[in-house]
Amino acid sequence: MTVLVTGAAGFIGAYVCRALRARGEHVVGLDNWNDYYDPRLKRDRVAALCPDLRIAALDLTDRAGLDALFDELAPSRVVHLAAQAGVRYSLHNPHAYADSNLTGFLNLLEACRHRGIAHLVYASSSSVYGAGAVPPFREDARIDRPLSLYAATKVANEAMAYSYAHLYGLRCTGLRFFTVYGPWGRPDMAPLLFSRAVLAGRPIEVFNHGRMRRDFTHIDDIVAGVLGALDHPSTDTPPHRVFNLGNHTPVELERFIAVIEQAAGRPAQKLYRPMQAGDMPETMADTAAAQAAFGFEPRTAIEDGLPPVVAWCRDYFGDRV
Structure with missing residues (x-):
């Protein structure tokens, strides 16, 4: 039986x-290899983590192509x-979110329900908690006040999946990821942005004057949660x-930077x-529900998880840091 993983060349997807x-x-991947960030990083990531994986080059907005792939793979x-x-x-690019996160997700839901998929696990985000969220964030908190269009599309995904579960009995599980980091991570997120800048001696922008706390969650913990x-x-x-899939231990931004400084020397x-x-000043996951349902137990502190990220940046980017 085949597991189809969309976004297979992405950070979480490849892991x-x-x-x-x-x-x-038996795994088959799907990815559109877009240039939101350098596709070379995506290809190198796949080569390092799952080199002989089949990844179908396909955009989720291609409904006919998606249906054909489902028919082929079953x-x-x-x-x-x-x-x-x-x-x-x-x-700056709102239509990209409507295309991928709304139209693309609808196409996927339709493909799943017409072919009797046993279980759809999909990515949501801690961003859904939005304005007025009180840490620790619980899954039953209101999510009707998103602070960005990205967050709004993830709120919509949860509502869409619920409707398909209600109407068609499609088993769906949404996962709200909290600031995932690790080697081969996304270059637009703080762990890599800060690590590369510190290694290169470039200044970093510290928003909200450093008064930020994030529930940084290591990729190994996230993967264990996805499989669970x-x-x-x-x-x-x-x-x-x-x-929620988070570390349940928010970290002050200044402490986060200090760990990078120490690792970078x-x-x-x-x-x-x-x-x-669009930013939130603090995120913190209540993970009791995931722990009860499938034993989710994040184990990686930033003091253990961040130094390998800095080392990977040094090795992978070299003089391009």
Whole structure:
């Protein structure tokens, strides 16, 4: 039986594919290889983590192509990680989010329900909590006040999946990821942005004057959560559940930078800035539901997880840091 992983060349996707294959699953990937960030990093990531994985080059907005791929593969389960990511990018390129995160997700839901997919696990985001969220964020908190279009599309994804679970009995599980980091990570996120800048001696922009806390979650913990969720589809009526996947230990931004400085062996040049539009000052996951459902237990502290990221940046980017 085949597991189809969308966004397979992405950061979380490539690691998930590797983990699924390591436990003996037959995995096929899908990715559109877009240039939101350098496609060379995506190709190098795949070559390093799952070099002989088949990845179909396809955009989710291609409904006919997606239907044909489902008919060819007849997957039993789908892990949907493809999306247009990034809070700040959504301020400037909103249509990319409507195309990928709304139209693309609808096409995927339709393909799943018409072919009797046993379980769809899909990526949501901690960004759904939005204005007025009180840490620790619980899955039953209101999510009707998103602070960015990106967050709004993820709120919409959860509502869309719920409706398909209700109407058609499609088993769906949404995962709200909290600031995932690790080697081969996304270059537009703080762990790589800061690591590369400090290594190169470039200044870093520290928003909200450093008064930020983030629930940084290591990729190994996220992958364990994705596989745990995949193995435990909902038996509720309707069969739809949402879980936080976070570290449950928010870290002050200044402490986060200090760990990078120590690993890089040099101080950061900090440019303090006001809060950016669309950002949240603090994130913190309540992970009790995921722990109860499938034993989710994040284990990686930033003191252990960040130094390998800095070392990877030094090795991979070299004089391009």
